[in-house]
Amino acid sequence: MTGARAGFAGPGRPGDRVLVFGGPYSNLQALRAMRARAAGLAIAPANALCTGDIAAYGADPAAVCDLMRDWGCAVVMGNCEEQFAAAAPDCGCGFDDGSACDALSRQWYAHALSALDDGQRAWMCTLPRRIDFTLGELRCTAIHGGATRINRFIFPSTPAEEKRREADILAADLVIAGHSGLPFTQVLGAGRAWHNAGALGLPANDGTPDVWYSLLTPDGGGLAISHHRLAYDHGGAAKALRAARPGDPYAGALESGLWPSLDILPEAERALTGRRLDPAGVFLSSPIIAGAGT
Ligand SMILES: [Fe+2]
Known part of the structure; x- marks a missing residue:
């Protein structure tokens, strides 16, 4: 993949958690709630990571961009x-x-x-296409879509072999990706996994208005990965969107939790439309320990 390795040093102390969230999508109400939750969890800006797509469907692209910059968390460039x-x-x-x-x-x-x-767009231009860091003893790489294509959709149903190939290209034990908008973690073998925190700015097509974030918690050389719902002022976000773009179906999606179009979803994910999600957490062993004796 092209683009710089850059800037995110990961947790400052061995036990620090990292908060991960996907596209804020111009949803100011959701981003405010995310920042408040991070503060409540005592997660410093340096330990928060966004997988890109700051501005998209929602009402407030400029305000969301400014709030992200003010927060100062790490951001991977999205498409x-x-x-x-x-x-x-x-x-x-x-x-x-x-x-x-x-x-x-x-x-x-x-x-x-x-x-x-122009200033906001110039800042977007500076964002790295991948961020590499170490948590526990795992090599983590954050990207937006796929290893070689920023807009590749990788879903839970994408074959594990394809995910392993992407992880191999990135030389990563844990790939942290966004773009597809659904929260999931899939173990790809001992000490390896694909993780998507879901989107912050749009619910996950599960019939609830909640959005998603994740926590990565180093533990004994390994890593505990947990998915979390975030309830927020979705009514305010829908109201703002109706004022900004009357008749836009994404306003209804913020309330119903159902996407206005399922075009991008594979059959397996389409079949889960309206079913409340409960993505399982995962504990990834240290690849050094997992690989011992094999
Ligand atoms: Fe995207």
Whole structure:
């Protein structure tokens, strides 16, 4: 993958937790709630990590961008940042031409692009495409989509072998990715896993308005990974979106917890529409310990 390795040193002390969250998607109410939860958990900005797509579907792209910069947490570049930085004509999500997602994205992308100023877009341009750090004894790499393609959708149902190949390219024990918007952790073998914290700015199509974040807790050389719901002022977010873009179906999605289009979802994930999620936590052993004697 191209792009710089950069800047995120990981936890300052061996026992520090790292908070991970996915795309804020211009959802100011959700980002405020996330920042408040991080403060409540005593997680310093240096120990918070976002997997990109700061500005997208929601009402407040500029305010969300400013709040992220003010927070100072680590951010991986998403395809949205890549496109906004270049003032590209679309979001670069990789939707099929003529699909519902394609049509919807043209509306929110134009709104967000017009709301962001040159300074905000220049900041997006500086974001790293991957962030490498060590937790416990695990090599962790945060990316947005896939190892070689920023807008690759990797879902729970994506074959494990494909995830292993991506992890091999990244030389990572734990890959922390975003883009697909669903929270899950899949173990790929001893001391290896694929992790997606889910999205912060849009619910996970499970019929609830909650959004998601994760905690990575080093423990004895290994790592405990846990998924967490975040309830927030989704009514306020929907109201703001209706004011910003009347008739936009994403406002209803913030309340119902159901995506306005399922175009991008594989059959397995589509079948779970409206089913309340409860993604399992995982304990990843140290790959050094896991590999001993094998
Ligand atoms: Fe994305």
